Amino acid sequence: MISELIINAFLVTVMLAIAIALLKTRTVIFTVILTSAYSLVAALMFITLDAVDVAFTEASVGAGISTVLFLAAMAYLPKKEEETIGNQFIPALSCIILGAILIWCSYDLPQIGLVSSPIHQHVAPDYILGSRNDIGIPNIVTSVLASYRGYDTFGETIVVFTAGIAVLVLLQNKKKISKDTKSKIKKKVGRNA
Amino acid sequence: MISSSMGIWNYWIVFLLMMIGLFLVIGRKNFLKKIVGLAIFQTSVFLLYITFGKITGATPPILNEALDKVYSNPLPHVLILTAIVVGVATTALGLSLVLRINSEYGSIEEDDISAQDLVDYHDEIETNKKLKSKFVK
Amino acid sequence: MHKNPILRVCTKILFAPIILFGLYVQFHGDFGPGGGFQAGVIVASAFILYTIVFGLEKGKKLFPSNINLLLLALGGIIYGGVGIASIFLGEEFLSYNPLGSTPQSGQHIGILLVEFGVGLTVSNVMIALFNAFISFKSGKAS
Numbered sequence: 001m002i003s004e005l006i007i008n009a010f011l012v013t014v015m016l017a018i019a020i021a022l023l024k025t026r027t028v029i030f031t032v033i034l035t036s037a038y039s040l041v042a043a044l045m046f047i048t049l050d051a052v053d054v055a056f057t058e059a060s061v062g063a064g065i066s067t068v069l070f071l072a073a074m075a076y077l078p079k080k081e082e083e084t085i086g087n088q089f090i091p092a093l094s095c096i097i098l099g100a101i102l103i104w105c106s107y108d109l110p111q112i113g114l115v116s117s118p119i120h121q122h123v124a125p126d127y128i129l130g131s132r133n134d135i136g137i138p139n140i141v142t143s144v145l146a147s148y149r150g151y152d153t154f155g156e157t158i159v160v161f162t163a164g165i166a167v168l169v170l171l172q173n174k175k176k177i178s179k180d181t182k183s184k185i186k187k188k189v190g191r192n193a
Numbered sequence: 194m195i196s197s198s199m200g201i202w203n204y205w206i207v208f209l210l211m212m213i214g215l216f217l218v219i220g221r222k223n224f225l226k227k228i229v230g231l232a233i234f235q236t237s238v239f240l241l242y243i244t245f246g247k248i249t250g251a252t253p254p255i256l257n258e259a260l261d262k263v264y265s266n267p268l269p270h271v272l273i274l275t276a277i278v279v280g281v282a283t284t285a286l287g288l289s290l291v292l293r294i295n296s297e298y299g300s301i302e303e304d305d306i307s308a309q310d311l312v313d314y315h316d317e318i319e320t321n322k323k324l325k326s327k328f329v330k
Numbered sequence: 331m332h333k334n335p336i337l338r339v340c341t342k343i344l345f346a347p348i349i350l351f352g353l354y355v356q357f358h359g360d361f362g363p364g365g366g367f368q369a370g371v372i373v374a375s376a377f378i379l380y381t382i383v384f385g386l387e388k389g390k391k392l393f394p395s396n397i398n399l400l401l402l403a404l405g406g407i408i409y410g411g412v413g414i415a416s417i418f419l420g421e422e423f424l425s426y427n428p429l430g431s432t433p434q435s436g437q438h439i440g441i442l443l444v445e446f447g448v449g450l451t452v453s454n455v456m457i458a459l460f461n462a463f464i465s466f467k468s469g470k471a472s
Binding site: 056057138157164168171 | 410458467
């Protein structure tokens with residue numbers, strides 16, 4: 001059990017190192033690649049925390065598609081970030097204060113891996129039993145995703161759909177000309193010719 | 194002792210990551226960096242959720258009749274699984290907004306854009322004044 | 331479009347296995363890790379790889395954008411349709427029990443259909459996003 005925790009702590013520290021490198025870098029390509037590496041280490045982290053489905057998704061979506069989209073967007077953007085001119089003291093201070101408060105509060109959180117922590121008492125045992133008896137699907141995550149929490153997943157699918165449509169609308173190149181204008185143009189061009 | 198401090202170490206790093214993400218969003222002026230900061234913040238929240246669901250010595254939540262074991266909590270996994278995909282869709286939306294801003298203003302630095310807006314605003318006021326003076330005459 | 335023959339041949343060889351793997355993840359999601367979201371992204375990655383190597387023109391020939399938009403909407407409709415079908419069969423929205431002969435088989439069928447809808451939407455959204463990004467023309471819109 002201790003070895004598991006040590007691997008955990010190591011991976012999470014690697015993530016912190018990548019995030020600090022992200023703070024320092026000013027080149028866009030490094031930013032994109034570091035974000036991809038961050039997602040990949042997060043996927044490893046999810047495997048050590050027993051979330052295989054989440055790790056699968058993070059590796060394919062976070063490290064794969066999201067990097068491709070960033071690279072595709074990068075082609076149109078300036079390659080270097082400008083040095084920040086303004087004062088960064090107030091944002092940094094507020095972040096440090098908020099972080100200190102959160103870390104202070106973390107002593108009240110349950111330790112990692114305890115069976116007695118409140119999250120494991122509520123509906124999760126019902127889901128595990130029900131997935132065996134009522135639904136009959138071995139992968140509990142799938143049965144909760146599609147059956148017990150079907151409404152959530154429906155909403156998320158519609159959100160993905162809406163975001164896709166919004167991007168298509170924002171990035172389309174076609175200039176819309178109404179039918180009236182088109183016929184007017186045709187008439188004018190016809191007269192001139 | 195070691196295991197108890199290790200048990201909280203994850204939370205500390207998650208909070209530090211969150212703060213780094215927040216700083217990238219509010220402290221940096223480059224829009225692409227802001228979106229990357231949002232992605233980092235998101236992933237740290239995912240880590241926090243998955244950390245809650247972990248049980249020491251448990252197996253991943255896939256039923257196996259042969260061994261009667263303890264399974265990790267599947268509920269956070271479900272919530273985060275969908276959140277990741279929605280996260281990439283919203284990131285793409287943010288990126289497309291950045292592209293549009295870049296093609297309108299020729300820059301993605303916040304200071305530059307607000308300066309351009311200010312110039313436009315003053316121009317507008319001056320043209321309004323000219324029009325008014327013409328009208329009064 | 332790349333002139334490099336290694337890239338072109340490897341893309342053609344890899345294209346089918348990637349889609350096969352996507353289908354495996356899609357329909358094996360009930361028994362192992364996987365499901366609609368991951369499978370959608372994997373299937374989309376095959377088309378994105380093809381577009382990267384052979385260019386947008388050939389990519390659109392392989393998968394026309396009007397079919398892409400149609401399937402994009404169809405995924406959500408399948409999901410909602412399964413929910414409404416269970417209303418017509420006499421139970422609540424998205425309760426899959428009446429779809430099969432026994433409640434368990436109904437759940438199986440419902441989950442399979444719903445995951446298929448999710449996979450369809452996600453894969454087509456990802457392909458549409460990538461195509462929109464690479465065909466974006468910079469310059470002031472008027």
